Amino acid sequence: MRIVACLNGDRRPGAHPALPVSPDQVAADARWVVAAGATEVHVHPRDGRxxxxxxxxxxxxLLEKLRAAVPGVPISVTTGLSAEPDPWRRYDLVQRWGALPDSATVHLDEPGAMEVARLLIDRQVDLEAALRSVQAARILTVSGLAEEFTHVVIEPREPTVAQALETVTAIEAVLDRAGVTLPRLLHGTERTAWxxxxxxxAADRDIRIGxxxxxxxxDGTETEDNAALVSAAVARISAHA
Structure with a gap:
């Protein structure tokens, strides 16, 4: 089972006392989460502000510091429009990447997503299809590129557990009908995360937490840091075994 530690996302600096922002903070956090049991690290790069x-x-x-901190651990980065709202500028930036991550997540329901996906395929970066909706799942199945992706990340945005699980079931049904057998990671956010x-x-899917x-x-109380979240997730895996 993959255990992906998602260290910072689109949260603003200061959203949590232990939120890693600078490259040094992210690298230190990566060491701690890997020691706690994470098998991969997912980050949203941040500039000096x-x-x-x-x-x-x-x-x-950032990649240089991460690879020095956790050698051999796969590093994933976002390509979401939350990081660069202009789809055309995003494409240009990804095209100009010198150092490359091991993998990148592509939100298929965003404008310009398939163009970025094709670019990353050409650049031999592993692709994760981030599916927030049934529409995103349908885009993957009709794209002709499903076999080029390495993983599917199912990430419903609905605020309640019941609604989120309904979306998960619908997304998986679309993938199953289309014969998409890529490994699937499932995660929620905020109230639906745990x-x-x-x-x-329980479904033997890959997991993500951070x-x-x-x-x-x-337990519903503020966590100490990313490593504490990963440790709690590992404990839940052990309890289920």
Whole structure:
């Protein structure tokens, strides 16, 4: 089972005392989450102001620090429009990346997503199809590129557990009907983060947890840091075994 630690996401600096923003903070956090049991690390690069950024001069030093901190651990980065709202500028930035991550998530329901996906395929970066809706799942199945992706990330945005699980079921039905057999990771956000993590464990899906998804531990109190979230997730996997 993949255990992906999502370290910061699109949260603003200061959203949590332990939210890693600078390259040094992210690298240190990566060491801690891997020690806690994470098998992969997912990050949203940040510029000197703490804003999300996809510029090569932001990504390259971050990757260098991460690979020095956790050698051999796969590093995933976002390509979401939350990091660069202009689809055409995003494409240009990704095209100019010098250092490359091991994988990148592509939100298929965003404008310009398939163009970025094709670019990353050409650049031999592993692709994760981020599916927030049934429409996104349909885009994947009709794209002709499903076999080029390495994983599917199912990430419903609905605020309640019941609504989120309904979306998960609908997305998986679309994938199953189309014969898409890629490994699937399932995660929720905020109130749905821990219930969907438990659902993923029970279904033998890959999991993701971190301050990007929730600031709270499974008991509903504010977590200490990303490593504490990963430790709690590993404990839930062990309890289910």
């Amino acid at each position: 703490g804003d999300q950024a996809l510029e090569p001069q932001v990504l390259t030093p 219930p969907l993590l438990d659902t993923a464990i 301050l990007e998804d929730t600031l709270l531990g499974p």
